[in-house]
Amino acid sequence: MRRQPMVEIHLTKDRQMRTLMNRLRSDEEGAALIEYGMLVGLIAVVCVVAIQLLGTQMNTVFTNLTTLLAGFLPA
Numbered sequence: 001m002r003r004q005p006m007v008e009i010h011l012t013k014d015r016q017m018r019t020l021m022n023r024l025r026s027d028e029e030g031a032a033l034i035e036y037g038m039l040v041g042l043i044a045v046v047c048v049v050a051i052q053l054l055g056t057q058m059n060t061v062f063t064n065l066t067t068l069l070a071g072f073l074p075a
Helices: 006-026 029-070
Strands: none
Touching: none
16 A cells, blocks of 8 residues: 655645535525524514514403493393
């Protein structure tokens, strides 16, 4: 078995590392996935806040409606 000179091994490893770095630099799929995840999280927070705010108001509306309708029902 012939051994490669140390310089040649170093250049091969260096070339492999540069190829890997270039591939990772050009791959934006992971970044887009993170952005979509953040967007879904933001939408979820907005929905929870809206439901909490509207939920209290809707409870008041239905309570008033029940009280109003109870006056029309025979006892």
